[in-house]
Amino acid sequence: MNVEERIKTSEEIPLERRTIIHIMLVANNINEKLAIALKPFDISIQQFNVLRILRGQNGKPANLSTLNKRMVSKMSNTTRLVDKLILKGYVERHTCPSNRRKVEINITSKGLDRLLKMDDVVSKTETEILDQFSEYELKQLNLLLNQFKL
Amino acid sequence: MNVEERIKTSEEIPLERRTIIHIMLVANNINEKLAIALKPFDISIQQFNVLRILRGQNGKPANLSTLNKRMVSKMSNTTRLVDKLILKGYVERHTCPSNRRKVEINITSKGLDRLLKMDDVVSKTETEILDQFSEYELKQLNLLLNQFKL
């Protein structure tokens, strides 16, 4: 299905507008697929993303602002996102001893364990999403995307 | 800023995962810029999108399921989105006389008028987002994006 079919328009869309709509459609589709893949784990993409960041810390605790900076979708309430992960037992939060304004957030062994299982379905989904692309094409795509400001 | 800088990771990201993160980052950034551009009009991107669809109908009313099918981000509550546009006086809703299960939604002249002003800032924003790209590159990008299922 191409862009025009998807949004059911007969009029020609200017190239710039079409490009932006195209990216949005692709991103929404990817989001949807990842959300479905994570659904059995009862976790949102953002929560998954935070768990991955925490694992990447290799035991070194992260504080809220660090998480916020590193998240793919920066959202305005990382506190409550972390609250939910704590409720699930996937992370722990302590106030930072050296600077009591900060908090230190760590992934628990339960969190690591669940994350390992999520990795499988997410990797599989990522592969499915991109299975039409050759390695060369993926590199081309990344090169083009590099021109966007992030 | 590249992907690794943006998410502040030192580890190398596998090409597939990197591509998906890349698209997400770009899409989030575009969303943010468009939302800021539309902010003065006190309207969300989705609401703007619906107004554009209605204008494209050229007077022919649209019903909810049509809107839902054509929206870039399909969302699960087009009723309430339309409610908000009605509240602002940008659209009208009547039950369809030929099939009273359906509703007929039209853009008002006030809606058309506002939309015209929004077009300006949105077009300007779109151009800003894509100003690094040559026409050839935009075409290349669209060709690559075509390989995604929508």
Next chain:
DNA sequence: CAATTACATTTGTATATACAAATATTGTAA
């Protein structure tokens, strides 16, 4: 034509997100 199924939208409820204001802590400068 009564009962059932399908269709189109709306409503209820839970959760998510955005934004601003509040709180708590630390750093700094007169």
Next chain:
DNA sequence: TTACAATATTTGTATATACAAATGTAATTG
């Protein structure tokens, strides 16, 4: 050392979104 500014997080509130159930209408079928 007190007052003020800067930093980090949390909380309040409004709005947005997802999902399921409910409502109302039309079509179908025995």
